Amino acid sequence: MNLRTLPLVLLGSIVIFSVATAQPVARDLRYADSTHERHVLDVYAPAGAKDLPVVFWVHGGGWQGGDKSSVQLKPKVFVEKGFVFVALNHRLWPTVEMGAIIRDVAQAFAWVQVNIAQHGGDPRRVLVMGHSSGAQLAALLCTDDRYLKERGLSLAPIKGCVPVDADTFDIPAIIEVAETRARAHGLPLPKTGHRVKFGHDPALHRDFSAVTHVAKGKGLPPFLILHVAGHPDNTAQAQRFGAVLKDAGVPVRVFGAKDTDHGRINANLGVPDDPATVALFEFVATALKK
Numbered sequence: 001m002n003l004r005t006l007p008l009v010l011l012g013s014i015v016i017f018s019v020a021t022a023q024p025v026a027r028d029l030r031y032a033d034s035t036h037e038r039h040v041l042d043v044y045a046p047a048g049a050k051d052l053p054v055v056f057w058v059h060g061g062g063w064q065g066g067d068k069s070s071v072q073l074k075p076k077v078f079v080e081k082g083f084v085f086v087a088l089n090h091r092l093w094p095t096v097e098m099g100a101i102i103r104d105v106a107q108a109f110a111w112v113q114v115n116i117a118q119h120g121g122d123p124r125r126v127l128v129m130g131h132s133s134g135a136q137l138a139a140l141l142c143t144d145d146r147y148l149k150e151r152g153l154s155l156a157p158i159k160g161c162v163p164v165d166a167d168t169f170d171i172p173a174i175i176e177v178a179e180t181r182a183r184a185h186g187l188p189l190p191k192t193g194h195r196v197k198f199g200h201d202p203a204l205h206r207d208f209s210a211v212t213h214v215a216k217g218k219g220l221p222p223f224l225i226l227h228v229a230g231h232p233d234n235t236a237q238a239q240r241f242g243a244v245l246k247d248a249g250v251p252v253r254v255f256g257a258k259d260t261d262h263g264r265i266n267a268n269l270g271v272p273d274d275p276a277t278v279a280l281f282e283f284v285a286t287a288l289k290k
Contacts, residue, residue, distance in 0.1 A: 025075070026119060031088065031111035032104070041088035041108055042068055044075035049120020053127065053159070053288055055085045056112060058105055060132030060266070063093040063197060073270030081281075084121035086112055090137075098198055098208055105137050106147035113153060127160045127284060128221075131266040135163030139210035139241070142221055158221045160287030162280060165226060165265050167233045169241035171198055171205040177233060211244045222251035222290075224283040226276050228265055229256030255279045 025044050032039035046052070055078050059066040068087040075085040090104035113123045130138035141147060142161040148154060167174050175195050182189050190196075198205050206212050214220065223245055227238035235256060242254035257265050257276040268274045 029111075029115075031108045036091060038089045038091045039104065039107075040068075041086055041111070043116070043119045043121075044079050044085040044087075045120045046079050046082065046084075049084055051117075051122045052082055052084050052120055053125040054112060054116055054121040054123070055083050056109060056126050056128045057085065057087045058128075058130030058134035058137045059087065059089070060130070060134045061092075063098065063101060063133045064192075065092065066133070072267045077270035077277075084116060084119055086116070086121075093197055098204070102137055102140055102147055102208075103150070105141055106151055106153075109141065109148065110151040110153060113157065124157050125159050125288060126157045127162065127287065128158055129162040129164065131164040132166060132262065133168070135166035136168040136208075136210070139163045139166065139169055139223075140208065140213070142223075143210045143218075144207075144213040145218065155219050155221060159290065160222050160224065160283060162224045162226065162283065163241075164269070164276075165228050165231075165234050165262055167237050168194060169209060169237050170211045171209045172202065173240065174233060174237060175205060177236075211241055214244045214248045214250065216248045220245070220248070220250045222283075222287050223253070224279065225252065225254045226265060226279065227254070227256055228260055228262055229258045230260075231262065234262075253279070253283060 024047060025042055027042045028040040029043060030039060031041050057071060057074065059068055059070055068089045071087050075087070078085045088105070088108040090101050090108070093101065112121070112126065116123050128138045128142050138161055142155065142158055145155050171194055175193070178193060179189055179195070198208050225238045225242050227234045229235060238254050238256070242252050245252040255276065260268065265276055269277050269280060271277055
């Protein structure tokens with residue numbers, strides 16, 4: 001038997017080594033004082049890790065699906081570059097409302113602050129990232145500090161935020177665009193569209209929008225906003241969010257990836273010479289110097 005496939009016990013959890021990469025993974029660590037099956041996360045770390053920067057990853061899936069296991073190349077690539085990589089699950093809509101979902105993300109972040117040093121990570125150097133609905137949650141966590149304050153935390157440990165191809169940085173805007181398009185083409189309004197998912201209330205739509213919470217002097221981290229250049233809605237949302245951050249004096253780069261789509265921009269992060277990957281690691285290198 002290949003020794004790299006043997007499980008070891010680490011901090012009370014099973015560590016699984018990938019045959020291809022000998023990459024240790026502590027799976028299904030519980031980040032909340034509950035028995036809910038979604039209140040778990042995975043930690044990928046190099047052997048002998050100590051005081052390494054941390055990537056905190058939020059999966060996509062329209063807030064009603066997705067899983068922490070859908071990380072493609074990202075853990076392998078980040079671990080090889082000397083990072084600890086954390087991927088979390090959160091509860092799903094419509095079982096819970098949107099406020100509970102973002103609070104799950106904040107609670108997982110709080111777990112990282114307390115526990116990641118035991119896995120070789122530095123809780124003072126965290127990069128928050130996510131794809132699609134996970135990008136909205138990542139951006140909100142990094143702009144609306146109320147969710148971290150509920151946990152006795154601040155934005156200070158977050159050294160950078162990378163939302164990947166979201167259309168919900170400004171939720172009232174995307175609702176208006178989608179519903180106007182449907183009416184113009186004589187199509188029915190979606191039964192589970194953004195208006196419904198974010199609570200039917202315009203005040204909630206604004207409150208769950210990252211653009212609402214950007215302001216000077218809040219200590220917001222720098223942002224790299226990745227999006228598919230060929231998608232008009234996601235491009236408009238990325239540019240809108242980028243402009244708001246820039247106006248507030250927050251360092252930001254908006255990068256539109258060409259010749260890709262919503263799934264591939266995420267799946268290809270980590271592929272050598274992939275333009276979005278190049279932009280990502282340029283951003284990470286700069287963010288960690290500050």
